[in-house]
Structures are given as C-alpha cells and as structure tokens.
Amino acid sequence: MTTMLEPSMTDVEMVVTEVWSSFLGDSDPLLIGPPATLDVGWSSAVTVSGEWHGMISVELPTGTAEEITRRMLMVDATPDEDVADAVGELVNMIGGGVKSLMPGPSALSLPVVAAGRVARPSDVVEVCRFDATWAGAPLVVSVHVQNSHH
Amino acid sequence: MYALIIDDSRAMRSILRRIVTDLGFETLEAADGQEALDHLNAGRIPTLCLIDWNMPVMDGYTFITNVRANPEWRDITLMMVTTESEHGQIVRALAAGAHEYVIKPFTPDAIADKLELLGLVAKAVPA
Numbered sequence: 001m002t003t004m005l006e007p008s009m010t011d012v013e014m015v016v017t018e019v020w021s022s023f024l025g026d027s028d029p030l031l032i033g034p035p036a037t038l039d040v041g042w043s044s045a046v047t048v049s050g051e052w053h054g055m056i057s058v059e060l061p062t063g064t065a066e067e068i069t070r071r072m073l074m075v076d077a078t079p080d081e082d083v084a085d086a087v088g089e090l091v092n093m094i095g096g097g098v099k100s101l102m103p104g105p106s107a108l109s110l111p112v113v114a115a116g117r118v119a120r121p122s123d124v125v126e127v128c129r130f131d132a133t134w135a136g137a138p139l140v141v142s143v144h145v146q147n148s149h150h
Numbered sequence: 151m152y153a154l155i156i157d158d159s160r161a162m163r164s165i166l167r168r169i170v171t172d173l174g175f176e177t178l179e180a181a182d183g184q185e186a187l188d189h190l191n192a193g194r195i196p197t198l199c200l201i202d203w204n205m206p207v208m209d210g211y212t213f214i215t216n217v218r219a220n221p222e223w224r225d226i227t228l229m230m231v232t233t234e235s236e237h238g239q240i241v242r243a244l245a246a247g248a249h250e251y252v253i254k255p256f257t258p259d260a261i262a263d264k265l266e267l268l269g270l271v272a273k274a275v276p277a
C-alpha cells in the first residue's frame with residue numbers, strides 16, 4: 001500500500017538549505033523565493049519508490065549549474081560531463097533528504113540529469129515547489145507525486 | 151594510510167578526497183563497488199573505504215558483503231557515506247560489516263569526528 005503524503009514546504013526548504021550550505025558554503029546564501037522566470041539550462045531528478053512514491057527535481061540556469069560544478073569540484077573549467085555529475089549529486093542529496101522525511105521503507109533511484117528539463121511522467125503532479133535565488137540567479141526544487149496517489 | 155573513496159559522483163569523490171587528504175590520507179578512487187573490488191583484488195588494500203550506497207554496477211552494500219567475505223580484508227575499516235538515512239538500512243549496513251555510517255550532506259568535521267572515533271586520525275587538541 002502506498003502512502004499519500006507530501007512533504008511540507010518548510011521541510012523541503014530545510015533539506016535544500018542544508019545541502020546547499022554543506023556543499024557550497026555560506027558565502028552565497030540560498031535566498032528563498034519569490035517564484036521567478038527560469039531559463040532552465042540543466043535539471044536533474046531522482047525518484048523515491050516504496051511506502052512513499054515521489055520525484056524530486058532541481059532546475060537551474062546554465063551559469064548556476066556551472067558555478068555549482070566549479071565549487072563542488074574546485075575546478076575552473078566545467079565540461080558538460082562534470083556539470084551533469086555535480087547537478088546529479090545535488091539532487092541525490094536533496095532527494096535523500098526528502099526521502100528521509102517520508103514514510104519508509106523506500107528506495108532512491110540513481111539521478112537522471114538533462115541539459116534542459118528532465119522529462120516527467122505524465123501522471124505526476126507537483127505537490128511542493130521551492131523557489132530560491134543563489135548567486136544572483138533563480139532555481140527551483142520541486143516534489144512530484146503520482147496523480148493517482150495524490 | 152590509504153583511503154579508497156567509492157562513489158559514482160566525481161564531485162562527491164572530489165569533496166571526500168579533499169577532506170581525507172587534509173586528515174593525512176593518500177587516496178584511491180572507484181566509481182562503483184566492482185571497481186573498488188578490482189583495486190582490492192589487485193593488491194591495493196586501503197586502511198579505510200568511504201562507500202556510497204547507491205551506485206551503478208555494484209552498490210555499496212554489496213561491496214561491503216564482498217569485502218567481509220574475504221578474511222584477508224578484515225582489517226579494512228568500512229564507512230558508509232550515503233544519502234540513505236532509513237534506520238533499517240543503517241542497521242543492515244552495520245550488520246554487514248560497516249564500522250560507521252555518515253549521512254549526506256555532511257560537514258568535514260563530521261567525517262573527521264567519525265575517523266577519530268575509529269582511531270584513524272588523531273583527536274584534535276584545542277589550542
């Protein structure tokens with residue numbers, strides 16, 4: 001039996017903020033909202049399957065994804081392979097944090113990363129959206145659940 | 151002392167490499183459990199393995215069970231470093247032979263504290 005729960009906005013904000021400060025430092029704090037128009041250059045997603053089913057995704061402008069890569073890898077050049085890796089690890093940690101908020105047991109998928117928007121299944125609905133600004137650019141973290149479970 | 155960092159993310163391996171290098175380790179890296187086993191089978195035996203759980207090819211849990219099945223590798227300290235935070239998974243990993251369990255995201259101090267507890271790095275003395 002699946003559980004039709006969704007994480008609270010406050011909890012998702014807490015998870016995202018903790019991941020950001022742990023791995024990207026506090027010199028550029030993550031500023032919450034408001035929703036902004038986002039030119040998605042990179043995105044990544046993980047799914048949680050088990051007692052709770054959901055999909056957690058991160059959408060970033062290209063420049064932000066590259067800056068995250070520079071800071072995580074401590075490199076200057078940011079080939080696409082490294083950007084995909086860094087953005088994938090970011091959503092892996094956020095997804096793991098969201099998973100920990102929800103009833104288990106459940107399994108976390110490996111991250112899926114796309115230049116542009118990650119494809120979403122047609123039967124999912126957004127239940128939580130976290131808009132933020134980091135290093136002067138907007139980003140979005142969202143949680144989707146299957147429509148039939150919502 | 152060598153630390154073998156096992157994670158499919160190059161970014162995470164880079165972060166962990168900086169942390170353990172600062173603590174006095176030389177490092178080896180592997181992108182999955184099988185690649186890590188290949189290091190061990192080739193005679194590259196580390197003091198410490200830092201192991202992600204979710205990886206392609208071979209996950210961290212399977213790697214631990216493989217290591218613990220070989221008596222020649224019993225002295226290797228195994229530390230999970232993973233986003234998996236369910237109690238059942240932590241218990242499973244420890245029962246399989248992991249010595250410690252760190253949940254991502256972590257701070258460098260959290261890694262250092264665990265390694266101090268394991269006796270692999272000297273305890274920091276306040277100035």
